[in-house]
Amino acid sequence: xxxxxxxxxxxxxxxxxxxxxxxxxxxxxxxxxxxxxxxxxxxxxxxxxxxxxxxxxxxxxxxxxxxxxxxxxxxxxxxxxxxxxxxxxxxxxxxxxxxxxxxxxxxxxxxxxxxxxxxxxxxxxxxxxxxxxxxxxxxxxxxxxxxxxxxxxxxxxxxxxxxxxxxxxxxxxxxxxxxxxxxxxxxxxxxxxxxxxxxxxxxxxxxxxxxxxxxxxxxxxxxxxxxxxxxxxxxxxxxxxxxxxxxxxxxxxxxxxxxxxxxxxx
Numbered sequence: 001x002x003x004x005x006x007x008x009x010x011x012x013x014x015x016x017x018x019x020x021x022x023x024x025x026x027x028x029x030x031x032x033x034x035x036x037x038x039x040x041x042x043x044x045x046x047x048x049x050x051x052x053x054x055x056x057x058x059x060x061x062x063x064x065x066x067x068x069x070x071x072x073x074x075x076x077x078x079x080x081x082x083x084x085x086x087x088x089x090x091x092x093x094x095x096x097x098x099x100x101x102x103x104x105x106x107x108x109x110x111x112x113x114x115x116x117x118x119x120x121x122x123x124x125x126x127x128x129x130x131x132x133x134x135x136x137x138x139x140x141x142x143x144x145x146x147x148x149x150x151x152x153x154x155x156x157x158x159x160x161x162x163x164x165x166x167x168x169x170x171x172x173x174x175x176x177x178x179x180x181x182x183x184x185x186x187x188x189x190x191x192x193x194x195x196x197x198x199x200x201x202x203x204x205x206x207x208x209x210x211x212x213x214x215x216x217x218x219x220x221x222x223x224x225x226x227x228x229x230x231x232x233x234x235x236x237x238x239x240x241x242x243x244x245x246x247x248x249x250x251x252x253x254x255x256x257x258x259x260x261x262x263x264x265x266x
Contacts, residue, residue, distance in 0.1 A: 013054065017054070017055070017058040018058075020058075022059070022062045025055060025058050025059045026059055026097070026100070028055050029052065029055050029056055029059050029096075029097050029099075029100065030097035032048055032051055032052040032055060032096075033052065033093075033096035033097040034097075035048055036048045036049065036052060036093075036096065037093055037094075037096075052088060052096070053086050053088065053089075056086060056087070056088045056099055056100055057083065057084070057086070059100035060082060060083050060087070060100045061083065063082065063100055063101070063102055063118060064079050064082050064083050066102065067079070067082070067102065067118065067119045067122065071119055071122070071123065074122050074126060075125075075126070075130075075131070075153075077131075077132070077152070077153050078122045078125055078126070078130075078149075078153060079122075080152070081149045081152040081153055082118050082121075082122070082149070084152065085145070085148045085149050085152055087099045087100065087115075087118065087145060088100075089176055090115055090142075090143040090144060090145035090148070090176055091105050091107075091115055091143070092105070092106070092107065102117050102118050102119055103117050104116050104117050104120075107142055107143055107169060108166075108168075108169075111260075112260065112263055113142055113166060113169060113260060113263070114142070114260050115142055115143055115145050116142075116145075116146070116206065116259070120257065120259075121145075121146050121149050121150075123239060123254070123255070123257065124204045124206075124227045124239065125149075125150070125153065125204075126254075127225070127227055127239070127241040127252075127254050128202045128204060128225050128227050128241070129225070130150065130153050130154065130202060131153070131154070132153070132154055132155040132157065132158060133154060133155065133157045133158045134153075134154045134158045134201075134202055135154075135158060135159045135160075135161075135198070135199060135200040135201065135202070136150050136154060136158070136159070136160045136161070136200060136202050136203070136204065137160075137161050137162070137163075137193075137197045137198075137200045137202070137203040137204070138150065138160060138161070138162035138163070138203075138204050138205075138206065139162075139163055139190035139191075139193065139203065139204065139205040139206060139207070139228075140162075140163070140164065140165075140190055140205060140206035140207045141162040141163065141164035141169065141170060141173040141185055141206075142164065142169055142173065142206065143169060143172050143173050143176055144162070144172070144173030144174070144176040144177045144183075144185065145176075146162070146204075146206055147160045147162040147173065147177055147180070147183050147185070148176065148177055148180060148183070150204075151177070151180045151182050151183045154182065155182075156181070156182055157182075158182055159182050159183075159184070159200075160180075160182060160183045160184070161183075161184045161186060161196075161197070161198065161200065162183065162184070162185055162186065163186045163188050163189070163190040163193045163196075164185065164186070164187060164188075164190075165187075165188070165189050165190060165263055165264060166263070167187060170185055170186075170187040171187075173185050189264050190205070190207075190264070191213060191215075191262065191264040192215070192264075194215045194216055194218070194219035195219075197219055199221075201220075201221055201223055201224045201225065202224070202225050202226075203216070203220070203224070203225070203226040203227070204226070204227045204228070205226070205227065205228035205229065206259065207229070207259050207260050207261065207262050207263070208229040208230070208231060208232075208233045208237045208259040208260065208261055208262065209228060209229070209230055209262055210230070210231070210232065211230060212226075212228060212230060212240065212242060212251075216228070216242075217242055217244075217249060220242065220243075220244040220249070221244065222244055222245070222246075222247070223244065223245065224243070224244045225241060225242065225243050225244075226241070226242040227239060227240070227241050227242075227254075228240055228242075229257050229258075229259040233259070233260065233261030233262070234261075235258075236256040236257065236258055237256070237257055237258065237259060238253045238254075238255070238256060238257070239253065239254040239255055239256075239257045240252070240253055240254070241253075241254055
């Protein structure tokens with residue numbers, strides 16, 4: 001909404017946002033995204049980014065409500081993470097206006113890497129029972145959005161270590177989460193990362209594997225949990241939870257999902 005004059009970060013601004021329909025919020029977001037792409041100079045971009053962050057947050061309100069209604073219930077902290085973590089910071093500039101949509105978006109020109117739909121992260125966190133103070137390993141960082149969501153959930157006393165095979169994406173993710181002191185980005189092949197998992201008891205994969213790697217399962221400690229999409233990359237996979245309890249490994253399925261394929265050569 002190019003005619004709307006922002007009242008940045010004030011109570012009046014938030015009241016104004018609350019008065020707008022979702023369509024009007026989305027139009028405002030698209031207008032800001034276009035201005036940001038065409039504006040030169042760091043000062044002008046800084047103001048636009050601040051406004052865009054607030055408008056994008058407003059657009060995510062209905063996203064969060066819809067996910068809770070159709071896929072919930074979820075831990076309230078998961079929903080708050082979706083609202084508060086600025087997804088627009090983790091998408092390509094040309095996709096800024098779509099950042100509040102519940103859909104995956106490409107992170108490269110070939111479609112080999114994507115930022116998953118927001119609900120997908122919550123569907124993985126739920127069977128893991130991710131909670132404050134947890135140590136999480138993420139396999140496939142992408143642009144860092146999943147790690148940022150997880151960092152919000154586990155809090156400052158928890159930790160997230162995330163592995164990314166692509167050098168460009170790993171560098172992008174590191175920039176995106178530089179302010180998150182409980183997140184560490186590792187540029188490495190997630191398929192062979194198990195020796196670097198450390199003491200973490202919860203692991204989540206963000207890409208599809210044809211079958212669960214034995215190295216991943218073997219690396220799970222007692223009480224450990226791993227969630228991964230299992231199946232062919234060109235059709236729906238099953239979200240599989242692996243739990244090690246009393247020395248036994250138990251697998252359960254948690255619904256159909258669709259993730260990008262494993263990019264590892266190994």
